[in-house]
Amino acid sequence: MSKGHPIGATGLAQCTELVWHLRGEAGNCHVEQARIALQHNLGLGGACVVTMFSRG
16 A cells, blocks of 8 residues: 655556556456546655556
């Protein structure tokens, strides 16, 4: 459940879970018919990353 805060691990885990949802592989928490996913992450020094994923 917890990743701590090693640099990059939280954002990478978010991206991985979103891809699982889009592929239909997210298990019990799967969002049915997910087509678009948005990831938002704030980091050290005010760094901000926003990533959008969509099904091909």
